[in-house]
Amino acid sequence: MRKPTILVTRRMPPAVEARLKRDYDARLNPDDRIYSSEELIAKAAGADGMLICSSDKITPEVVAHLPESVKIIATFSVGYEHIDVMACEARGVIATNTPGVLTDATADIAFLLILAAARRAYEAQTMLRQGQWTGWHTTMLLGIDLAGKRLGIFGMGRIGQAVARRALGFGMEIHYHNRSRLPQELEAGATYHPTLESLLQVSDVLSINAPSTPETRNILNAERIALLPDGAIVVNTARGDMVDDAALIGALRSGKLRAAGLDVFAGEPNLNKEYLSLPNAYLLPHIGSATIETRDRMGFTALDNLDAVLLHGRPAPNRLW
Numbered sequence: 001m002r003k004p005t006i007l008v009t010r011r012m013p014p015a016v017e018a019r020l021k022r023d024y025d026a027r028l029n030p031d032d033r034i035y036s037s038e039e040l041i042a043k044a045a046g047a048d049g050m051l052i053c054s055s056d057k058i059t060p061e062v063v064a065h066l067p068e069s070v071k072i073i074a075t076f077s078v079g080y081e082h083i084d085v086m087a088c089e090a091r092g093v094i095a096t097n098t099p100g101v102l103t104d105a106t107a108d109i110a111f112l113l114i115l116a117a118a119r120r121a122y123e124a125q126t127m128l129r130q131g132q133w134t135g136w137h138t139t140m141l142l143g144i145d146l147a148g149k150r151l152g153i154f155g156m157g158r159i160g161q162a163v164a165r166r167a168l169g170f171g172m173e174i175h176y177h178n179r180s181r182l183p184q185e186l187e188a189g190a191t192y193h194p195t196l197e198s199l200l201q202v203s204d205v206l207s208i209n210a211p212s213t214p215e216t217r218n219i220l221n222a223e224r225i226a227l228l229p230d231g232a233i234v235v236n237t238a239r240g241d242m243v244d245d246a247a248l249i250g251a252l253r254s255g256k257l258r259a260a261g262l263d264v265f266a267g268e269p270n271l272n273k274e275y276l277s278l279p280n281a282y283l284l285p286h287i288g289s290a291t292i293e294t295r296d297r298m299g300f301t302a303l304d305n306l307d308a309v310l311l312h313g314r315p316a317p318n319r320l321w
């Protein structure tokens with residue numbers, strides 16, 4: 001029997017590429033160059049499925065011009081704002097994501113950012129490496145305790161809940177805002193806020209864990225930042241486009257906010273360069289899910305979806321429509 005053909009738009013971890021080659025006629029991208037929309041369409045000619053990443057923009061135009069042969073688009077990511085799911089549905093192209101397998105890795109990075117922001121890790125590292133550490137003193141690089149502080153979680157899905165579990169271990173009080181209130185057993189003592197505005201007012205540390213949607217785009221703007229307690233910390237491991245960069249940078253400069261920890265940025269990798277000059281911004285290049293185990297799991301989950309549809313004629317486990 002003919003092996004189905006998969007267009008793989010980015011280089012995959014070795015174990016994932018091995019499984020792809022075993023089960024499919026895989027069109028790999030060893031150079032890892034990001035394809036334009038035109039290239040995506042041309043390279044998909046005759047393919048049964050596509051394995052994409054969040055760097056590939058599956059717009060309504062791309063969906064409309066995909067060859068008839070493409071039955072499924074599996075993204076190697078939990079976020080799927082780069083896929084026009086309605087356009088896929090309208091054309092009958094199945095779209096899938098990889099929920100659940102990057103929860104812990106991403107929550108770990110959220111906590112790394114919370115700690116780094118609260119304890120001035122960037123300034124400390126810079127001082128030491130630049131030979132400016134002249135000796136210990138009682139008021140050198142003072143940060144803040146996390147114990148006893150209120151952590152506000154915007155978006156209490158799997159990752160938000162995993163951040164909450166970690167925060168409990170650090171003695172923080174958990175508050176959250178979500179579209180709907182969680183059942184009591186999942187809330188685990190956290191306080192629900194029916195509005196984001198109410199959450200912001202009590203968030204000594206704000207962690208953004210919501211999906212990027214038309215409703216959440218630019219949601220953390222100047223007016224909402226003003227609602228945070230003075231000296232609050234903002235951490236984002238979700239998507240950069242939920243934050244108004246100019247407003248966040250202004251608040252970090254003015255001292256309204258103590259610090260920020262950011263793993264994601266609007267327009268990645270071309271982040272707003274002003275962040276680079278801020279000593280109180282701890283910045284990472286979107287490494288939330290970057291562990292060996294997690295990236296393998298993401299690839300295998302995407303493959304499980306492709307396998308279900310293309311090898312077994314079954315429903316995809318993580319179908320988006």
Ligand code: 8YV
Pocket residue numbers: 052053054055076077078079080102286288289290
């Ligand atoms: C991925 C992510 O690294 O899964 C997501 O939504 O943001 C990241 O962890 C990236 O998007 C891979 O496509």
